[in-house]
Amino acid sequence: MHRHLRRRTQARRLSALLSVAALGIAALAATPAQAATQLYPTYTLDHTGSLNSGLTGDIAGSAFTDADGQFHWLSSYATYAGTDTGSDTNTFTNTDLGALTNQVGAGTTETTADTYWNKSGALCYQIDKAAQHAAPSPYEDDHCDVVGVWVDPGSGAWYGVVNDEYDFNPWGSSTQTQNQRIGTGIHGNRILTASSTDKGKTWDYGGEIITSPYLGNDSEDASSQPGKTWNYGVAGCRLFVDYATGYFYVVYNTQIKFKPNYTTFAYWPAVARAPISGKMAPGTWNKWDGGTWTQPGVGGYEGIAGSALHLDPSYAPATDQVDFAGTGADGSTVDYRAYYANQNGNTFTFDDASGDAFTANTSTGVITNAAGTTVTSVSYHDPALNSSVTVSTVSAKVTVAVTDATGATNTATLGGAVFLDTATHRLYITPNVVQETAFTFNPFSLTYQGVGYDTNVYQTPDLGDPDSLAIVGTEPAGASNSYLTSIDYGSLTNQNVSSRSYRMVSALTGGMWDVSMAPHSASQTHFSAQATPVDATGAAVSFASGASYGLAVGGTALKDGSGSAWRLVPVMDQWSTAYRTGFYKLVNVSTGAYLQSTGSTVQQTRAIGSAVATGTQQANFNPSGNGGSGSPGGTDQWYLQPIGKDTPQTLSTSSSASAIAAATNTSLAGVGRYKLVNRNSGLALEYVNGAWKLAGQAFGDAGQAVAITKVS
Structure with missing residues (x-):
């Protein structure tokens, strides 16, 4: 019964999404037609799969690897029922996404954190009662979902971004009961943070991080919005952890609706960010507005993200x-x-x-x-x-x-x-560029990549300038665009990276799609280009069989015995084998052994502190494994992640010009310094206490910087 009720709520959410599109929302859920003269390729659908129905949710799912190397998939629900029938955040555990979806009920464990608004101690209950955080709901009716998780490598604590629905049916009758208001499904929205120190069994409320500038006292009421329209708040959030520049990024949208109902007529996509060092805390977030990052996350103004025209949105609630x-x-x-x-x-x-x-x-x-x-x-x-x-x-x-x-x-x-x-x-009409977008770092092109509601694929070397996002292709027919999560198909654990081929997952529909970038034609000028990392002299790294390099991480030479020369062997695309992926295997020239993380279990090979040694070559991704959900490659695959030139920090409108310049120097173009990162774990190679180990990524950590020197 518990799961059945969840399915009904999910169907209602999907129905509401489609109804919004039918009522005339400007491009929010529209699928763009393709012009005959499109200057970018249409990508290829390599494989269609299904996420086990027990893993789905009514908002985007989250894939992440814990500090102990354990893989988790997190999905959330927030039902509008009058009783506690399934509002919760679920953490599923197995070795990887392929095994997870193939072994629900037999090998996959589930941890359920009840988030019902009227259950004492639940996350939503905490939000309702947290007046000391200046974020209580006047009606105490919060419905909250954790969307996106970062694991603190120091403490092992989980930090999550929370999509919070609150102030239900604010323009309805004042005589309605609390459950009657909630049952309408009409609500305001804001973005919060929460943390868990018991691996998802419970979540602790951490405060507001991104809210609308148009709501007085953060409430949907007539004093702040006296006209015929209302501001829904901020919603549709997706988290991306950018280890290259040291920032969290959250993409979201703001919407203007007609009273008293839910019909949207204006929206714009937006982006906020915060230094990773701040651990998502309130007050560390800035919004992108007018080409700068000086607006505060709570109550600040947000500009349109991804707009080549740099238009400035504004809303006056009193005059509509x-x-x-x-x-x-x-x-x-x-x-x-x-x-x-x-x-x-x-x-x-x-x-x-x-x-x-x-x-x-x-x-x-x-x-x-x-x-x-x-x-x-x-x-x-x-x-x-x-x-x-x-x-x-x-x-x-x-x-x-x-x-x-x-x-x-x-x-x-x-x-x-x-x-x-x-x-x-x-x-x-408002462009749909950053709408509900899943971002990744793409080692194939050494840029950032985004896929979202408009089904186009965008890339940029500078996510700190979201208006620089440029279209490089479009999703093939048959691939969904709703509530997407991206996950690296080669590891089936790493949500932060993609390749020339990539996997998209919809927690809402349960669909999984493996997609490859199709070759561009001579007339197509917009496409994703293969990028080659550079050595210490700035010369492109060679992958020829006779080329070898010395690697020093944090100033310590990487050796296998006395052998200090290594070849970088590209991992080829599993779906299009003529193309490189941007991932590499490191083979010692003297011993012929492959650099890899070690451990007696799969989880131990991905844990912080896992020993790194050499061994025989391991298998690559197998698309037919786990009943067609895929089996990941081994631990002998790595990627070179650029180390940005910026100084991550929270800004304000009074920040100095030098501070703003340092914080926004986030372009990866021309960056030639890297970390050597393990594909499966997302952890960096580091020499720790006299041994090579996997370490949590820390921006600016000189001990993780790799120097690549040509030997032959």
């Missing part, structure tokens, strides 16, 4: 005014302001690039020109967007498709509100 303002691609000043069609007979008037006016009805889908003649579509090139725009009638609704210069198309079905430039009256 929502704007996206900035400079167009042609240098013109733009101000895209919400026009409320639902308050004007469901009609709006827009202009094309020539200034010709058209009137459209969002209820019937009818579009007419200035003469009153019905037209099926209007197309024009917008120089401010540097995109082609098509407004058309589709299934008796007004649909807008915006295709940019790369051929990527965002679509939206317009509803109660539309965005029109105040000067030109041309249309705008």
Whole structure:
């Protein structure tokens, strides 16, 4: 019964997501059509699998390896039931994701942390009662999910990002009971932190880390939002731990809705970050806004992340005014302001690039020109967007498709509100670039990679500048885009890295997809390029059979006996064997042995402090293992992770120019210093107390820096 009720709640959440799209949310859940002239490849679907239904949730899942080397998968639920029927955060344990999904009930263990809002001691109960943290819910009705976990290598404690739903049905009748409000599913949202010191049996509330600037006293009430619209808060969070620059990153979104219901008409994707050294604590977080990281996480303003136009969003709750303002691609000043069609007979008037006016009805889908003649579509090139725009009638609704210069198309079905430039009256829809995106470090290209709701794949060498994200491909047909988690297919344990091929997992639908980057055509100018690390002189590392290198980690030479020369042997893509993955095996030239972590169990080979020695070559990833869920490769695979040039720190609007410059010097372009990181564990090689071991990554730790010197 317990699991059955969870499935019903999950189905309701999915139904609500689809209903939001149908009601006219601007591109939130839209799947972009692909233009015939797309300048990037469509990737290949290599394998489709299924996550065991017992492992699913109603928010993105989290994969991580504990300090003791144990692999965990975490999924969360928050039911809207009036009784304690399944609101919890579950931690599943096995050797890897393939074994985990193949052995539920026989080899996989489960730890359940009840999070029900009215259960004494539960995480949501703690949040309700935590007035000392200045984050109580006025109605004491929190529904919270842990989404993303980092393990402190020093203490072994787990720190998690928490998606918190609260203030249910704030615009409903004041006579409703608490359970009646919760049962509507309408709520505000914020992002919190929690920690666990007993491996997920219980979670302790740690405070707010990211909240909306538009809510007075962090509450959904008429004093802060007196108009006809309301700010939902911040939601849709995903955690990425960037060991290269020493920051946590959380991607999320903010949404503006019509009272009293849940219909979204404006949203924008956003990003916040905090130094890893702060262990996710409140007050350590900054939001990306206007090209800087100086806004506080709690109550600060957030800009649109991933927008090439650098538009600045704003919302005035008292007047319901929502704007996206900035400079167009042609240098013109733009101000895209919400026009409320639902308050004007469901009609709006827009202009094309020539200034010709058209009137459209969002209820019937009818579009007419200035003469009153019905037209099926209007197309024009917008120089401010540097995109082609098509407004058309589709299934008796007004649909807008915006295709940019790369051929990527965002679509939206317009509803109660539309965005029109105040000067030109041309249309705008919010791009879907960072929406619900799973980020990884990609050793194949030595960049960051993101895959999210719009099904496109983006990369950038500088996640500290999210507007620099560039499209490099698009997901193949058949791969889902909902509630995604990325996990390295070669290890089936490491959520922080990807390769030329990668695996996406949906905790909501239970789908798993192995995807490969397809070769680009001669006419496609946007693609992921293979990157080659450099040696101590800045020369590209050679993988020729006769090339060898000396490796010194933290100043200590890496040897196998007296043999100090090593070959870097690329691990080839399991799905496309002609291509390198960005992962390597290190073979000692003198002994022919392979560098690997050791232990009597799989878990011991991934634990902090695991001994590193040499041995025979181990097997690679086997896609047919574990009933088709895959078996991971051995411990003899490594990647070179860049060491950034920044100084991780929390900023404010009063920070000095030098502090801002140091904190934001996060680009990996041209970085030639690395750590040698084990693929399965995500831990770095380090010489500790006279022995080679796996160590937790610490930014700026000189003892983990590897020097690569050409020998032959």
